Amino acid sequence: MSSVASVVGESREKANTGIQLLDEKLNGGFPRSSTLLLFSEIPAEKRIFAEHFVMTGVKNNELCLYVDFFRAPQLARRELTKFGSYPEGNLVFVDATSSQLLLPSSEKYVIKDVGSLEEILSVTVQAIRETKPQRVVIDSVEFLADRFPASKVLDFWKELTTEAKAVGSTLCFLFINWTYDSSGIRHMREMTDFVVEFQSTISGGVMRSMMRIEELRDGGLKTNWVPYTFKDLVGVTVYFPRVLVTGPFNAGKSTVVKNLCNTSVSIDRMGTTVAFDYGNVTMMGLEAEVFGTPGQERFEFIFKIFAREVSGILLVVDATHPEDFERARKMLELVGPGLPFVVMANKSDLPGALSPEKIKESIGLGDGIQVVASVATKGVGLKEAMKVLAHQIIGVK
């Protein structure tokens, strides 16, 4: 059930993210011997992803190195229990904080003077050479950028990427760009294989965090902005704040919500949804809040309430009732243009049900659409449809 557990045991040629949906996009994860830049233009929560990435490695029994300029290792170790218990021996710190706090350090790798970039480099390089870590996090470059000239920081960056590549590490730099102009940033990107960009927004008192992964080589992948959240003891999870389940009357929307979700509630009377269905589903490193709408036109005002911040739509149609397809198209328009959607050809086990291919031809929503056959009453095709929708939302160029 947990996303982390479900991928353990696969081959570890790649540094997986532990978020199954993202690992699928990345063909298993980030390549070994690659450099990641965890980047934001303004302060946003990058550290949680870096921590998640390291802890995924630690739980896979990889050796990971964390170079921390902001937290003493004993504090970091305690904070990292928010990812659940872990084998502490797999996590090695380069302690660059104790000396700043005038505290003694019991770590093997200690930077005594953070005013010396030479020492920072030599201790970190020594740690990389001796421990041959599979994952390395430098937290963070802005600490260095505040103290040393840009050219020196870029040299430091280059040295570390060379050292990390030599031992097959996946190396992550955290960086908020306070300081550098576009040429400095360009230089950094040239030494980077993947940029993971972070952004936080607030709308109506509700905060959302998003990330976007871009592979920098020609023809590399690039995802859309992917909303995410942190779940205690699990880690970073892709999070869709609203997946709308809609479609014509009696298509099976409420049953989809009920049988897709781990927990759900339906506000229905006399067999029809009069307000909404709500449920919450966790699968493949994804959590989604699922809202089912009523189908009849007389309840359309409900749409206006819930058709906001929609990540994607599951458009449920009764595969035995093609005469309702026009209504289905109209309901899709009602939610808004340009949103990711998947058509669920429900009741596909009934006699006379049209095949997904036939529905694709006849529903009139274009050739590029995805149709998934389902039998909501038996739970067939529900998670499949959700997965197809999730991949559409995350997207990839």
Next chain:
Amino acid sequence: MIIGSVFETLNQVIAQLRRLPDVLAVVIARRDGVVIAYNLSKRSDPRKVAAMAAAIVGTSEAAVGELGQGNFKEVMVESEVGRVLGLGAGEEAILIALVRRDANVGLVLLNMEKCAAQIEEVLHTQDGEEMLLTVSGR
């Protein structure tokens, strides 16, 4: 305004209402049913309550409009043991309070209206385009 102070203000608003002896629970939700802040008993799922509150207030507003009854003010749901009061808090939010059956509803509503104005103000200061914010302190 940074996000920390937005939530601080909203939690103060909730605390202010909870100080009234008749008020048992408070939820601030976005109009589309996303929970913003709450003080609820552990038995209730704030996400479900927020979605239901949005449907109650949204539907009541729509009904008032459909019936040609002017502007919506508030909605009251009565049960055997208590009352649920709901009203709009600006363009973005709604405010819901659960009160005792024998509560001084007038007093509670008066306070809720004041709080709704405060919520509107704090959410309005970061209105408009989605604003980017400082999240982590260090």
